[in-house]
Amino acid sequence: MSEPYTHVRLICSDDDGLNHRYEIRVSTFVQFDENPGRRxxxxVPSKKEAEEIAKKIARSERNRTSAPVWK
Structure with a gap:
């Protein structure tokens, strides 16, 4: 089965000369395939299965970071 994978980017934000900071952007990807034969x-999971995996990861990250609940 295809496992989720993560991509991390470091972005320097020095826009107006006053805000000097780095943004760490972490993206996790869950691949899916809608072709049952190939799947x-x-x-690789179906789109619906991938959505459930993604939601589980999102909830876990929300809990880990104490982020607000999305609507």
């Missing part, structure tokens, strides 16, 4: 060979 049975590759082990």
């Amino acid at each position: 049975s060979i590759s082990g």
Whole structure:
């Protein structure tokens, strides 16, 4: 089965000369495949299954970071 993967970027924000900061942007990707035949060979989840995996990861990160609950 295809596992989620993470991409991390470091972005320097020095826009007006007053705010000197770095943004750490972390993105986690969950691949899916809507072709049942290919999916049975590759082990990649369907779109609905990938959505549930993504929601589980999002809830975990929200709890870990004490971020506000989305609507």
